[in-house]
Amino acid sequence: MNLNSLVILAILRNYSNRLLLYFDLKLLSKIKLIELSLQKEYDVFELGSKLGYLPYMIDRFIEMLGESETKELIKFNETTLPQSIRLNSLRNSFENSERLLKRKGIQLEKNTEFPESRAITKSPHPIGATPEYLNGFYMLQGKNSLYPPRILDPQEGELIGDFAAAPGGKTTHLAQLMNNKGVIIALEISANRCRSLKSNLSRMGVENTAVFQMDARNAKDFDLQFDKILLDVPCSGSGIIITDPTRKKSKSLKDILHYHDYQVSLLTTALNVLKTNGELVYCTCSLEPEENELVISDILKKADVKLSEIGVKGKPGITKFLDMDLEKNLTKTRRLYPHETNGEGFFIAKLVKNDE
Numbered sequence: 053m054n055l056n057s058l059v060i061l062a063i064l065r066n067y068s069n070r071l072l073l074y075f076d077l078k079l080l081s082k083i084k085l086i087e088l089s090l091q092k093e094y095d096v097f098e099l100g101s102k103l104g105y106l107p108y109m110i111d112r113f114i115e116m117l118g119e120s121e122t123k124e125l126i127k128f129n130e131t132t133l134p135q136s137i138r139l140n141s142l143r144n145s146f147e148n149s150e151r152l153l154k155r156k157g158i159q160l161e162k163n164t165e166f167p168e169s170r171a172i173t174k175s176p177h178p179i180g181a182t183p184e185y186l187n188g189f190y191m192l193q194g195k196n197s198l199y200p201p202r203i204l205d206p207q208e209g210e211l212i213g214d215f216a217a218a219p220g221g222k223t224t225h226l227a228q229l230m231n232n233k234g235v236i237i238a239l240e241i242s243a244n245r246c247r248s249l250k251s252n253l254s255r256m257g258v259e260n261t262a263v264f265q266m267d268a269r270n271a272k273d274f275d276l277q278f279d280k281i282l283l284d285v286p287c288s289g290s291g292i293i294i295t296d297p298t299r300k301k302s303k304s305l306k307d308i309l310h311y312h313d314y315q316v317s318l319l320t321t322a323l324n325v326l327k328t329n330g331e332l333v334y335c336t337c338s339l340e341p342e343e344n345e346l347v348i349s350d351i352l353k354k355a356d357v358k359l360s361e362i363g364v365k366g367k368p369g370i371t372k373f374l375d376m377d378l379e380k381n382l383t384k385t386r387r388l389y390p391h392e393t394n395g396e397g398f399f400i401a402k403l404v405k406n407d408e
């Protein structure tokens with residue numbers, strides 16, 4: 053907390069009733085949150101409600117993490133993640149891009165897991181408005197979203213499907229990992245989002261990708277068999293409350309069940325167009341078991357696929373939720389929680405299609 057906030061807090065304590073009226077409501081709620089998380093030991097439900105969560109969300113976090121870790125998570129969600137970028141070797145070498153950014157006073161910190169990722173530790177300029185950004189030397193991208201393309205591990209000669217592609221953070225990463233060789237078929241249902249996808253592909257110098265505005269559930273119309281598929285499905289987004297606090301309230305349990313059915317249908321059709329022994333990475337930025345382990349569990353029951361180890365940090369997928377016992381091998385999936393990884397929340401699973 054900086055000096056200004058301390059002074060404001062002191063004033064608030066002394067003259068709260070009279071001065072409250074004069075404060076911008078947004079600033080006020082931010083200050084209240086800081087005070088809340090720093091000074092008082094609240095019961096986890098009370099804290100959740102003060103921070104603006106729907107009660108059902110807290111219930112489920114407790115079911116998955118226990119009370120004390122739920123508190124850690126929801127307090128962490130009130131903090132700000134360090135900005136990070138992915139350097140783009142399709143446009144410039146990492147060294148050159150780093151040199152240009154450093155010359156502008158932008159300070160970067162290397163990431164031990166991904167050679168292409170940098171945290172921004174200081175920037176005198178908005179990082180999304182530099183000439184280097186416009187030239188496609190980097191993408192603004194949270195470090196945890198680099199895992200799914202890295203886990204899919206696309207190779208230069210392969211046919212890759214990206215079946216929920218816009219705005220293209222992961223598509224452009226896949227193209228970079230393939231050195232612009234091979235082919236990516238990027239599917240996106242929304243016309244608006246297709247525009248941002250195309251603009252990112254062009255800015256980042258991607259040349260191996262064909263974009264189709266269509267429902268990925270019709271992917272069989274291509275009559276193609278894909279070597280690998282990335283499926284970064286639409287979801288409730290409870291893993292990204294740290295960057296989008298509206299998600300504390302915007303989704304109901306009914307919405308989550310709707311997402312579950314939609315995700316199962318997307319995954320079912322994607323597996324139908326995957327080659328035998330082909331690999332599929334399924335991911336969400338949700339923490340809800342219905343959108344994660346329960347989707348994979350449904351698929352394991354009806355499709356001829358197996359789960360593969362993905363060997364990244366994070367917690368193993370859960371195998372028990374409410375009164376349900378799930379397949380033990382769901383521990384091969386991964387849950388990346390914000391408070392544990394200092395990044396956005398993700399669920400990741402890798403499936404391999406069995407020989408017929």
Ligand SMILES: C[S@@+](CC[C@H](N)C(=O)[O-])C[C@H]1O[C@@H](n2cnc3c(N)ncnc32)[C@H](O)[C@@H]1O
Pocket residue numbers: 215216217218219220221222223239240241242245266267268269284285286287318
């Ligand atoms: C989580 S976002 C994908 C983010 C993207 N992979 C990235 O890294 O930038 C999910 C996307 O799937 C799209 N989508 C939803 N339903 C779809 C469908 N049936 N077929 C294709 N795309 C779909 C949404 O419009 C949204 O753009």
